[in-house]
Amino acid sequence: MSLDLAAADRAIARGRVLTLLALAGVVAVYVLALQFTPPERLQGLAQKIFYLHVPAAWSGLMAFVLVGITSALFLWLKEPRLDAFAEASAEVGLMFSVIMLTTGPIWGKPIWGTWWTWDARLTFTLFEFLLFCGYFALRSAVREREERAKFSAVVGIMGMLLVPFIHLTVYLFNTTHPQPVVARVDGPALPGVMLRTFLISLGTFTLLYLGFVMQRYGIAIRTAHQEALDA
Amino acid sequence: MSGWRAAVAIAGKDLRIERRSRTALLTASTFAVLIQLVFVFARDTATTTLAMVAPSVLWITMALTSLLALNRAFLLEREHAAMEGILLAPVPRAALFWGKWLGNLAFVALVQLLAFLVWVLFFNVAPSLSLLLVFALTLAAAAGFTAAGTLLAAMTARTRHAELLLPVLLLPFLVPPVFAGAQATMRLLAGRPMDELAGWLRLLVVYDVAFLVLATLLFPIVVDE
Numbered sequence: 001m002s003l004d005l006a007a008a009d010r011a012i013a014r015g016r017v018l019t020l021l022a023l024a025g026v027v028a029v030y031v032l033a034l035q036f037t038p039p040e041r042l043q044g045l046a047q048k049i050f051y052l053h054v055p056a057a058w059s060g061l062m063a064f065v066l067v068g069i070t071s072a073l074f075l076w077l078k079e080p081r082l083d084a085f086a087e088a089s090a091e092v093g094l095m096f097s098v099i100m101l102t103t104g105p106i107w108g109k110p111i112w113g114t115w116w117t118w119d120a121r122l123t124f125t126l127f128e129f130l131l132f133c134g135y136f137a138l139r140s141a142v143r144e145r146e147e148r149a150k151f152s153a154v155v156g157i158m159g160m161l162l163v164p165f166i167h168l169t170v171y172l173f174n175t176t177h178p179q180p181v182v183a184r185v186d187g188p189a190l191p192g193v194m195l196r197t198f199l200i201s202l203g204t205f206t207l208l209y210l211g212f213v214m215q216r217y218g219i220a221i222r223t224a225h226q227e228a229l230d231a
Numbered sequence: 232m233s234g235w236r237a238a239v240a241i242a243g244k245d246l247r248i249e250r251r252s253r254t255a256l257l258t259a260s261t262f263a264v265l266i267q268l269v270f271v272f273a274r275d276t277a278t279t280t281l282a283m284v285a286p287s288v289l290w291i292t293m294a295l296t297s298l299l300a301l302n303r304a305f306l307l308e309r310e311h312a313a314m315e316g317i318l319l320a321p322v323p324r325a326a327l328f329w330g331k332w333l334g335n336l337a338f339v340a341l342v343q344l345l346a347f348l349v350w351v352l353f354f355n356v357a358p359s360l361s362l363l364l365v366f367a368l369t370l371a372a373a374a375g376f377t378a379a380g381t382l383l384a385a386m387t388a389r390t391r392h393a394e395l396l397l398p399v400l401l402l403p404f405l406v407p408p409v410f411a412g413a414q415a416t417m418r419l420l421a422g423r424p425m426d427e428l429a430g431w432l433r434l435l436v437v438y439d440v441a442f443l444v445l446a447t448l449l450f451p452i453v454v455d456e
Binding site: 075127130131133134137138141142143147150151154155157158161162165166168169172173 | 379382383386387389390391392395396399400403404406407410411414434438441442445449452453
């Protein structure tokens with residue numbers, strides 16, 4: 001049986017350990033960023049949010065890409081665990097995009113002089129966020145489990161195809177976003193200390209994603225199991 | 232029956248239902264006029280001229296009217312379990328998608344034509360040859376988003392909140408074609424050279440092809456029990 005309760009409990013327990021580790025890591029990142037990393041020359045303290053904003057954006061994007069991939073795999077293999085993973089990853093991705101969408105404007109206010117600009121990446125994340133709000137609206141509106149899995153997988157794949165178009169749209173529309181400082185062809189343009197803090201934060205947020213997803217995945221499996229019993 | 236003939240038969244059936252009742256056509260056309268009226272009044276007449284908002288109003292009208300039209304696409308099939316009847320017919324599922332899509336596109340195009348004529352009148356758009364191109368743009372955009380919309384509507388029609396869900400799911404898919412269409416319209420109305428349009432047209436065509444292919448592939452999965 002693919003919906004193994006014991007495995008679900010193990011996933012939740014392991015996820016909890018990972019989450020606790022990652023949360024300790026987040027504390028460490030804060031201390032490191034505020035105390036042991038020099039402030040940026042032009043942006044001052046506002047730049048500190050970069051250590052939170054960029055890794056959250058990374059985790060959010062990773063979450064959504066994995067939803068697309070597991071959705072496609074689900075339609076192929078019809079494995080309920082893939083649907084449970086997609087559901088978990090979408091929900092965690094939604095949370096990370098909220099972090100990204102709130103920290104962005106907080107940084108934007110002192111640096112750009114306004115809370116919200118129609119900057120390409122900010123707008124892109126907003127779309128990503130709204131697309132997955134729709135994804136969850138659909139999930140909640142379909143009662144039958146197999147149909148829900150199928151429909152949400154289809155929306156997951158459609159979302160993945162839409163992403164490049166939205167990307168192009170928001171870039172052609174407007175961009176004021178800072179250019180990449182880490183992922184560059186000629187190597188990171190960040191001083192060593194800042195790069196270290198950033199990379200630690202990136203690792204921490206990836207761990208946080210894993211911890212959350214494992215717990216949420218376990219819960220999804222348990223819910224699916226319960227639904228199967230009720231049916 | 233060959234796939235194409237089945238698709239045309241399904242589209243024909245949908246349009247015949249429409250022709251006999253005319254409810255949806257009347258509703259959608261009235262809606263398309265009302266939306267434009269609202270826009271005319273919801274602006275500062277001292278600072279914002281009609282010409283300034285004309286392209287935006289055209290594209291928002293097209294987007295919202297198509298939403299309304301697509302919502303009814305599968306609700307018809309839900310009554311008297313008509314969908315089961317169609318699914319029993321020995322036609323390929325992909326042909327079923329193309330039939331529904333063609334029917335929807337024809338319906339949307341008809342409403343768009345009416346909305347377009349009203350728009351030319353309301354917004355004092357000078358009649359010219361480039362207006363034909365603007366209308367062609369709305370059709371090109373409609374081809375892609377009715378493909379995405381037909382696929383989404385096939386799913387939402389089977390949920391409890393179809394009327395609410397479809398707009399929320401479909402609107403993000405409307406953004407790229409509406410953006411490209413509005414940009415091209417602005418350039419056409421401003422009499423810009425044609426090569427400035429090429430990029431936007433390419434975006435529309437790639438979008439259309441991408442979503443038609445994806446919807447053809449995914450539709451059978453959605454409708455199969």
